[in-house]
Amino acid sequence: VIVASISFMEAMLLMYLSYKGNLWEQIFQVSFLLEMLNTVPFIITIFWPPLRNLFIPVFLNCWLAKCALESMMNDLHRAIQRTHSAMFNQVLILICTLLCLVFTG
Known part of the structure; x- marks a missing residue:
């Protein structure tokens, strides 16, 4: 979960640094979507215990x-x-x- 949190922060920082005026273009990049798909469920499972058995x-x-x-x-x-x-x-x-x-x- 710690690695997922660090990876999430890195992805957000890279998105911010590579921002060129179009936010939707940054959000819908394949690498950013994959990063969010892989890290956000780990972070959610910290705060909501019933989802600890969630398939990630x-x-x-x-x-x-x-x-x-x-x-x-x-x-x-x-x-x-x-x-x-x-x-x-x-x-x-x-x-x-x-x-x-x-x-x-």
Whole structure:
């Protein structure tokens, strides 16, 4: 629950920092919606004990990890002197997407 609270605060801070004038665009980003779907039920279960047996789809965090991997690969591709091709990055992201699909299924 502590990790969920920290993750929630981080998502809210990132949304605030990346605000560019359209609030609905920020709220309806896939990563933000997944973050809220995974963290808000944990926080609700603290304050309402009957919901402690609530099913929380924590396995959807793999999609958040995939988004983080994509951003890391993009940063790595910009930072290094292109020792890996763009095709390598795309294949790695494709493999991660397939693994996320299998894990979710």
